[in-house]
Amino acid sequence: MSRRDELRKVQAGRLSAQRAPKATQVKAEKICGLCSNYSEGAFSGEGAGSCRILKVKSDISADPPKYDLESTDGYQTMNLMDAGKCQYYEKMSFVDKDGTECSDPRYRRSMRQMQD
Amino acid sequence: MTAEAARNLESVEDLEKKQQWWWVAEKTRSRRLDYLRKAIWKKGAIGGLYNPGVKVDLEFGLLAMESWNAAQVLADPKVIQFAKHLAHYLDNKTIFITDHAQLVGYVGSLPHTVFWDPTMGEMLNEEIYNDSTAIPEPVEESIKTVAELCDFWAGKTMQSEILPTFDIEDMMKVMSGAVGWGLPMSRTGYSGKDYEYLMTGKRAFQDILDELNQKIEEADYRIHNETPTPEILDLYDKIDCWEAMTIMLEAGMRHAKRYARLARTLAEQFEADSTRREELLLVAETCEQVPAKPPRSLQESLQYDLFIQLFSRTEAVEGAWPSRPDYYHGPYYQKDVNEKKRLTEQAAIDLVGEFLIRAAEVGQYKPRWTKEGLQGIDGTWVWTLGGVNKDGSDACNDLTIAFMKAARQVRVANPTFALRWHPEVRDEVMREAFECIRHGLGYPSIRNDPVLIENAMFWHGHPVEEARTWLHQACMSPAPTTKHGFQPMRMASATANCAKIIEYVFTRGFDKTVNMQMGALTDDPRKFMDFEEVKTAWSAQMESIFGLLVRVVNRGRATAPKTCPRPYLSAISERSVETGMDVCDPSLSRGNAWITGFTWVENADSLAAVKKLVFDDKKYTMDQLCDALEADWEGHEAMRLDFVNNAPKWGNDDDYVDDIMVWCLRDVARFSKEMKCPSGNNWPLLPENVSGNIHYANMVGALPNGRRLGDALYDGGISPGPGLDKKGPTAVLKSCGKINHVEDGRAFLLNQRLSPSQLAGEKGFTMWKAYLKTWADLGLDHVQFNMVSDETLRAAQSDPEKYQEVIVRVAGYSAHFVDISRKTQDNIIQRTVQGIG
Numbered sequence: 001m002s003r004r005d006e007l008r009k010v011q012a013g014r015l016s017a018q019r020a021p022k023a024t025q026v027k028a029e030k031i032c033g034l035c036s037n038y039s040e041g042a043f044s045g046e047g048a049g050s051c052r053i054l055k056v057k058s059d060i061s062a063d064p065p066k067y068d069l070e071s072t073d074g075y076q077t078m079n080l081m082d083a084g085k086c087q088y089y090e091k092m093s094f095v096d097k098d099g100t101e102c103s104d105p106r107y108r109r110s111m112r113q114m115q116d
Numbered sequence: 117m118t119a120e121a122a123r124n125l126e127s128v129e130d131l132e133k134k135q136q137w138w139w140v141a142e143k144t145r146s147r148r149l150d151y152l153r154k155a156i157w158k159k160g161a162i163g164g165l166y167n168p169g170v171k172v173d174l175e176f177g178l179l180a181m182e183s184w185n186a187a188q189v190l191a192d193p194k195v196i197q198f199a200k201h202l203a204h205y206l207d208n209k210t211i212f213i214t215d216h217a218q219l220v221g222y223v224g225s226l227p228h229t230v231f232w233d234p235t236m237g238e239m240l241n242e243e244i245y246n247d248s249t250a251i252p253e254p255v256e257e258s259i260k261t262v263a264e265l266c267d268f269w270a271g272k273t274m275q276s277e278i279l280p281t282f283d284i285e286d287m288m289k290v291m292s293g294a295v296g297w298g299l300p301m302s303r304t305g306y307s308g309k310d311y312e313y314l315m316t317g318k319r320a321f322q323d324i325l326d327e328l329n330q331k332i333e334e335a336d337y338r339i340h341n342e343t344p345t346p347e348i349l350d351l352y353d354k355i356d357c358w359e360a361m362t363i364m365l366e367a368g369m370r371h372a373k374r375y376a377r378l379a380r381t382l383a384e385q386f387e388a389d390s391t392r393r394e395e396l397l398l399v400a401e402t403c404e405q406v407p408a409k410p411p412r413s414l415q416e417s418l419q420y421d422l423f424i425q426l427f428s429r430t431e432a433v434e435g436a437w438p439s440r441p442d443y444y445h446g447p448y449y450q451k452d453v454n455e456k457k458r459l460t461e462q463a464a465i466d467l468v469g470e471f472l473i474r475a476a477e478v479g480q481y482k483p484r485w486t487k488e489g490l491q492g493i494d495g496t497w498v499w500t501l502g503g504v505n506k507d508g509s510d511a512c513n514d515l516t517i518a519f520m521k522a523a524r525q526v527r528v529a530n531p532t533f534a535l536r537w538h539p540e541v542r543d544e545v546m547r548e549a550f551e552c553i554r555h556g557l558g559y560p561s562i563r564n565d566p567v568l569i570e571n572a573m574f575w576h577g578h579p580v581e582e583a584r585t586w587l588h589q590a591c592m593s594p595a596p597t598t599k600h601g602f603q604p605m606r607m608a609s610a611t612a613n614c615a616k617i618i619e620y621v622f623t624r625g626f627d628k629t630v631n632m633q634m635g636a637l638t639d640d641p642r643k644f645m646d647f648e649e650v651k652t653a654w655s656a657q658m659e660s661i662f663g664l665l666v667r668v669v670n671r672g673r674a675t676a677p678k679t680c681p682r683p684y685l686s687a688i689s690e691r692s693v694e695t696g697m698d699v700c701d702p703s704l705s706r707g708n709a710w711i712t713g714f715t716w717v718e719n720a721d722s723l724a725a726v727k728k729l730v731f732d733d734k735k736y737t738m739d740q741l742c743d744a745l746e747a748d749w750e751g752h753e754a755m756r757l758d759f760v761n762n763a764p765k766w767g768n769d770d771d772y773v774d775d776i777m778v779w780c781l782r783d784v785a786r787f788s789k790e791m792k793c794p795s796g797n798n799w800p801l802l803p804e805n806v807s808g809n810i811h812y813a814n815m816v817g818a819l820p821n822g823r824r825l826g827d828a829l830y831d832g833g834i835s836p837g838p839g840l841d842k843k844g845p846t847a848v849l850k851s852c853g854k855i856n857h858v859e860d861g862r863a864f865l866l867n868q869r870l871s872p873s874q875l876a877g878e879k880g881f882t883m884w885k886a887y888l889k890t891w892a893d894l895g896l897d898h899v900q901f902n903m904v905s906d907e908t909l910r911a912a913q914s915d916p917e918k919y920q921e922v923i924v925r926v927a928g929y930s931a932h933f934v935d936i937s938r939k940t941q942d943n944i945i946q947r948t949v950q951g952i953g
Contacts, residue, residue, distance in 0.1 A: 007284045011291075015279070018238035019270035022245055022263030039629055041293040045164070045243035045484030050292075050631050073288075074631025079246075112248040 003072070006056050010076045014048055017078050027113050033079030034114070036092035040079070047079040047111065053088050060086040080113060135872055135905075137555040138527060138921030145525040146462065148216045149469045153526050155214055157228045159479025159494045160530070161487035163937045166230065171252035172244055172481050173229035176430075177265040179205045180235055184272075195681040195698075199360035201235070202430055202684065203367035211374055213382065213399070216392075218415060218467060219474050220375045220399060221422050223429045230479035230494075234265045236303060236433060237275030240483055241266040250481070274301055278672070278679045286668050290609060292630040294815055295616050296665045297485055297808075298608035300672025302680040302700045306436035306590045306606040307428055308708075311597040313690040314424065315444040320410045321365045324693055328362045331696060354696025361687035368427050368684075369408045376403035414448040414464060418471045421445070424688065425475070431684045433480050435490070435608060436590040437497035437531060440597065441471070442516040449515040461518070468515070469522035476528035488811040491940055492931025493530040496806065500587035502545065503536030503565050508584065510540040520548040524555050529923050529930045533560035534588055536568075537892070546888075550881050553901045554872065556908075558925030561900035562888065564857070568594050568897050571858045575788075575800045576601075576708050591928030592804045592833075592863050592898065595708045599690045603708040604682065604699040610669045610799075612661055613808070615715035615816045615829055618722040620657040621650060622745050622820075629815045636660040642739050647731045654723065655783055662711055662784070666791045666799050669709070673794045676700040707797025710862040711788075715812055715829045716803035717766050719780055721837060722820040724773035725763035745818045748825050760822030767836025769847035774854045777834075781860040788861075804865035805832020805927040810940045828943045832927045833865025833898070838946035845950035846890065853894030867927055869902045869947045887952045900925050902944065909933060909945050 001009075032038045032049065040049040054060070054075035057068035065085045068075070083089045131139045142150060158167050183204035187197040210225035224231045230250070234241050244250070245262050252258045270276075278301055279287060290296050298304060313319070335351045335358070342348055376399075383396035398415070405412065406420035421441070428434060452459040459467075479494045490496065501519060505511045523533065535541075535549050549560050572583035572594055582598040589595040595603050616627070616635070625635030638653040676682075677698035686692035686699040697704060729735045736755065744752035764773040784801045791799040809829035817825050821837070830837045834852050841848050845868065852866055875884055891899055902925045912919030916934040924933050924944050933941060 004284050007288045011279070011284065011288060014291075015238070015276075018242050022266050023260075039631070041291075041630060045246070045487075046239045047242060047246055048239075052628075052631055055631070072633050111246045112251070113246060115248055 006071070006073065010056060010073070014076060014078075017048075018046060027080060028082035028084055030082070030084045030086075030089055030091075031079065032077045032081040032083045033111070034091055035083055035086075035088075036090045037088055038077070038079075049077060049079065051075040051077055051088075079111060135556070135876075135908075137524070140555075141525050141527050141921075145469070146466050148466055149473075149526055151216045152214065152470055152473050153528070155227070156473055156477035157479075158932070158935060159230055159477065160490070160492040160931060160935050161482070162491060162935055164484045164487055165248065166250050166487075167935070168249065169228055170250060170479065171229055172232045172247070172250045172262075173224040173226070174232070174252065174258065174261055174265070175209055175225040176205055177232060177234040177269075178261070179208055180233070181265065181268055193356040195356050195360040195683055196363065198681060199363040199683040203363050205430060206367045206371040206427070207374075211378060213375070213378060213396075217470065218395060218399060219419050219422055219470050220379070220403065221419075221426045221474070223426050223478050223480060227477065230481045231429065232481040233433070234269045235273055236301075237273045237299065238266070238270055239275060239299075240481070241269060241273075243483055244481060274303060274680050275299060278675065281675050281679060282668060282671055286664055289632070289634055289664055290668050292627070292632065292634070293485060294627050294630045294634055295613050295661050296609050296668075297489070297611040300607045300609040300669050302605040302607070302672070302676035302682055303432040304435070305432075305608050306438065307432055307434055307682075307685055308438050308589050308595050308602040308604055308606070309424070309428075309597065309685075310599060310602050310689040310691070311440065311444055312585065313599065314688050315421070317410045317447070320420070321369050321407045322409055324687060325362055325365045327693060328358050328365070328687070331693075332358050332362070335696070351696075357681070357683070357686065357692070357696050357698060360681070360683035361693065364427070364431075364684040364687050368423065371427075372403040372407055372423055376400040379403065411448065414445060414452045414459065415467055417445045417448040418467060422471065422474055426478075427684050429478065429480060431682060432605075433482070435486065435495040436588075436606075437475065437495065437499070438587050438589045438595065439497070439499040439531070440501075440503075440585075440587040441499055442501050442513055442519055443503070443511055446513040446515040449518065450513065454514065465518050465522045465525065468518050469526045472519075472522060472526050472528050472531060475531045476526075485811065489806050489808045490929065491807045491810070491926070491937060492935035493929055495530075496591040496929045497531030498534050498561075498588040498591050498929065499531045501533050501535050501560060502538075502541060503586070504538055504569075504584050506581045506584050510538070510542070512541055512545045516545055517548050520552050520560070523552055523557060523559075527557065527921055527923060529932050529935070532558070532930045534563050535560040536565040536586075537562050537888070538565040539892075546885065547881060550884055553884075553903050554875060554880065556872070556904045557923050558900065558902055558930040561898060561925075562891075564892060564895070564897045567857050567895055568863065571862065571897065572596065574858050575862060576706060576797050578706065578708075589708070590712075591806060592865055593710050593712070593802055594863065600704070600706045601708065602689075603705065604685055604689065605673075605676065606709075607669045607672055609672065610665045610709065611712040611714060611808075612665055613715055613812050613816065614661075614713045614803070615718040615812070615819060617654060617657045617661060618719045618819055619817050620660075621653045622742055623817070625657060625660065628817055634661075642742050644738050647727045650723065650726055651779070654719070654780070658784060659787055662787060662799075662801075663791070665711065666793075670794050673700065673702055702794035705795045707793045707795030709793040709797060709799050710802045711799055713801045713803035714805050714808035714832060715816065716832065717777075717830045717834060717837065718819055718821055718823065720766045720773055720777035721763070721840075723776045723780070724765070725759045725820045725822070727776070728763045728772070729759060741820060745820065748818045749822070756822050756824075759820055763821070765821075765837060765840040766834075767841035767848045767851050768843045769850040774851050777851075778854055778860070781855060785860050800862040802862040802864075803833045804863070805830075806929060807926050807936065807940050808832070809927070810937065810943065813939070828939055831867050831943060831947060833867065835865065835867040835927070836948075838943060839948055841948050845887065845952050848950070849890055849894050849896065852896050857895050857897040863897050865928060866896065866899045867902070867925065867947065868899060869949045871949050871951055872903045872905055874951055875903065883952050902947070904933075906945055906949070909941070913938070913941055
């Protein structure tokens with residue numbers, strides 16, 4: 001698969017997540033947004049981000065999960081992605097719980113679904 | 117007795133002595149302004165979230181869904197379909213008139229709502245669905261409505277339309293958010309306006325409509341009566357475009373008539389107070405006149421402008437509000453106040469103050485990156501005052517002064533002003549500007565008119581008469597208001613997170629935050645033998661980042677007329693009315709593009725530190741530096757402090773680092789002339805920041821200036837790092853004066869903090885003028901001031917309830933101090949307070 005194809009796949013994943021029917025969304029117990037290896041992107045109000053460990057060909061929703069640690073580009077994922085099967089999941093602790101601070105995306109929870 | 121009540125018993129003189137200008141304003145403004153000022157909701161966000169009580173407006177989405185279904189049946193051409201959505205909204209949206217108001221119109225359906233157009237993009241829709249505070253009550257029911265709207269528009273939005281038209285790799289890099297902002301759409305960004313066409317009293321909507329109908333008739337005749345040749349092929353699209361424009365203008369006029377009817381009904385059937393009844397009848401008369409016909413009075417002129425802006429905000433998400441209000445409304449003030457004496461000065465100030473309040477209350481739901489980058493405000497409404505007429509004579513008038521007086525009374529943080537200073541500006545005008553700054557508004561910023569006019573001619577080839585019409589298209593960027601000179605849409609995507617340039621020199625273009633290869637694959641920095649190799653890598657990374665952003669925006673601009681037409685903006689633009697082409701068509705524009713350079717100064721300070729400590733003093737090797745940066749300076753604290761304290765820093769009149777700054781800018785200027793916009797014009801750099809320095813703090817890794825991941829970046833433009841300008845204000849100005857403000861870039865933001873106690877009274881004004889003389893003599897194009905003491909800011913941090921009205925200049929805009937995040941507050945307090953004189 002060419003790099004352009006890989007990137008198209010990543011973008012398609014992101015777009016399909018944006019287009020998923022909202023009523024069916026259920027939050028899993030372990031989600032990427034609660035993992036210390038997850039980086040929220042600057043655009044991530046909609047819930048997108050990337051993994052600092054996994055690379056683009058990974059698929060943590062597959063059974064068994066696929067882990068790519070070699071490719072150039074990072075694994076694009078979402079706050080609410082079910083990370084229950086991911087062996088790299090590490091629960092983070094939050095500092096800014098009301099979401100009014102900036103620039104600490106790894107330590108904030110402004111999203112409704114991530115409130116306590 | 118509460119502390120607040122006690123304060124209200126204090127005299128104006130006592131409050132002035134304490135420099136508690138917010139209390140002074142409350143005690144001295146009219147009852148009307150006091151009511152209206154307190155009746156609005158703050159629409160800026162604190163960090164990622166809106167203020168409590170502000171809710172997203174669902175009405176547009178529901179009405180658009182209704183009209184979409186109807187439009188599908190009709191199978192209209194896209195541009196007409198879009199115009200019909202907007203018209204349907206304007207015809208059916210909820211309208212209201214606030215008590216005491218003389219000006220009417222709001223972008224949403226209720227005062228506490230922020231407008232949401234779900235046809236814009238899934239990404240924004242998703243964010244609203246996820247929002248923890250802005251869903252209107254009853255929340256459970258509203259979440260279902262939001263979900264329904266998200267589901268309905270999924271796959272049908274502008275975002276879905278445009279994304280496949282871009283190069284996949286470029287788009288992934290932009291969407292990572294690491295180096296640039298926003299989607300390159302012509303419906304999100306900063307819309308310029310053809311004010312010379314629209315605001316000179318020569319025509320209004322009905323005149324344009326008549327012209328459009330004639331154009332349609334002529335084109336229709338040609339299609340059906342001429343011998344078929346390729347000559348007539350483009351007429352089909354033009355007719356569609358013209359027709360869409362007529363739909364928008366007619367809808368705008370009908371919308372105003374709805375307000376006229378509401379005001380008349382309130383006056384005749386509900387209002388018991390005879391004075392208010394007369395006011396409501398005048399509101400009705402005003403809305404019957406404008407926007408259909410040209411305004412005849414100051415009230416009509418301001419109302420006309422307000423309608424123009426609100427309609428534009430129905431069509432697009434606007435991050436800015438380009439305006440030159442004293443210039444275009446000034447003749448009406450002159451007629452009403454000075455000639456016909458229909459208004460007293462205070463009555464005019466009430467109108468002007470209300471105009472500021474109406475603008476301040478505007479709110480459109482913004483994505484998180486905008487909420488964080490523009491904390492405390494909805495967008496950068498930087499209104500341009502003063503300047504010169506087309507013949508070069510002084511354009512300041514009595515309304516220039518009235519606007520500044522009104523601003524001190526209403527104390528809104530948005531809009532703010534920028535004063536086009538030139539040598540002929542009267543002392544009276546400068547005094548008003550000084551008073552605004554002394555009262556802690558943080559505005560007006562001062563712009564050097566002769567320098568910026570020359571700059572507009574140099575970079576974009578605007579003829580001098582057109583260059584002299586310039587206003588701020590966003591916070592800093594000059595743009596003419598003329599037929600071919602104005603820029604219909606500045607897409608925010610050409611906003612560069614410049615600190616990434618120097619970061620990527622050390623990572624060979626790999627971005628650890630987003631885990632992908634973003635920049636150029638430059639040589640291994642560990643093997644650099646001299647500073648020239650560092651500069652070469654820097655240059656390659658600069659070209660890589662700027663090239664990416666420009667490519668994407670160029671593509672967006674080129675495809676915009678088809679993917680994101682702007683029928684309303686086209687209808688109020690002479691070039692589109694004349695040609696039948698969408699206003700964003702690059703062939704109609706001279707081009708006025710620029711790259712906004714966030715987090716810029718880190719480059720000069722970092723390069724200077726590398727040169728000094730690695731190559732000149734040979735205190736460290738490149739290997740050691742690379743290790744330290746990779747570790748985010750962890751385990752290298754002594755070395756980090758060396759890079760902070762013992763390397764030259766920009767802003768101290770030190771040629772060592774200043775020469776590096778100038779080299780960087782000139783290298784960019786070279787590339788700026790090589791890159792071209794779709795209109796064939798240049799892409800100069802404009803370093804400034806808003807609150808991007810905070811937003812990007814966690815996205816920029818360790819830098820050689822000693823900064824760690826997560827530390828706030830500098831406050832931007834060419835402002836020295838907070839607390840790093842240690843040699844006084846003149847040294848700062850001298851450093852900045854080494855930059856050629858005409859040829860080295862489009863404009864350069866400079867933040868300065870001054871002492872409010874030092875600058876009190878007449879002496880303070882004299883000292884400030886002397887400072888500005890030095891600033892002008894050195895040829896700087898911009899400066900803006902914070903004049904609020906540390907004591908007040910610290911008190912506001914510990915007791916925010918008591919200091920709700922304290923305003924600060926952030927960077928390119930002002931905000932109420934309590935409406936910005938703690939990290940941003942701290943960053944402002946850290947800025948050096950300069951003593952002058």
